[in-house]
Amino acid sequence: MSFELIRNYRSGGTNGSLRYGSEKICHTIELPWKDNQPFFSCIPEGRYLLEKRITHERGFHLILKSVPGRSWILIHPANDARTELEGCIAPVSELTGIGKGINSRDALEKLLEIFEEAQEKQNHIYITIKEKSAINILERVKKPTPKLFRKLRTIGLVLAAAGGAILGAPITLPAGLITVAGYLTVGASVLTAVSQVTVDNEVKIPPLPEVKNKGDASPR
Structure with missing residues (x-):
């Protein structure tokens, strides 16, 4: 270790x-x-x-x-x-x-x-x-997702569900609509995946005063 x-x-x-x-x-x-x-x-x-x-x-x-x-x-x-x-x-x-x-x-x-x-x-x-x-990617998935990307992930899930519903409809639909639904499903899946592995790298800065130590200059 x-x-x-x-x-x-x-x-x-x-x-x-x-x-x-x-x-x-x-x-x-x-x-x-x-x-x-x-x-x-x-x-x-x-x-x-x-x-x-x-x-x-x-x-x-x-x-x-x-x-x-x-x-x-x-x-x-x-x-x-x-x-x-x-x-x-x-x-x-x-x-x-x-x-x-x-x-x-x-x-x-x-x-x-x-x-x-x-x-x-x-x-x-x-x-x-x-x-x-x-x-690594597994560690990223486990970490909290920033607020913006949580919203995007939700949108992606909704769009993916809508695209899946169109593709799975029991009735015959126009070919153009089927094509759009396919693109919608793929795009939504990518959006969801990217949002899931995005983590917040910003430093959380507390409102505290800066305190300096004297005599701590480094030699190199």
Whole structure:
């Protein structure tokens, strides 16, 4: 079992959700993706070895090993990716915007507790980073459908029923009407299917004040 970071990319920053197995640990914030440029970009997606370390400046935190083209990529406290990160990952308890969150130190403490529990069960611990759109189709179907697409799904079901009723009518109908009914049924089926697998990717931003931690600038 490994940690999993699911990212949601935006031009102003990268928000994410950090999990261990089926347990959601916290949110994350990072810099936007800028072709892996040191100091300006989040790191590439992939699977990385995760280790715990301690320094006088940061105390206990985590480090990702063997990141392509980067060094000293840490998971450490920060509440604003733009001003406090240079490529690292910051856990936050709640998101307040794109690349922004609050209560980062509390989130890190929770993460470290789970990491220590994982260490008791396995020698090497990894984190897999991937984009939210990479969620498989079964996971999408299980997720809530946005309000607009719920309405479209309902319309699709109604149209499909109407087309089916015309095609199954016990009386002879004009050929043109039969053709229209066929197109109607196919189109309605596509509309329903697309609506069903559409999920809401927007970040829910709570009306909370932004709190910044001092002295949490990332080294890389």
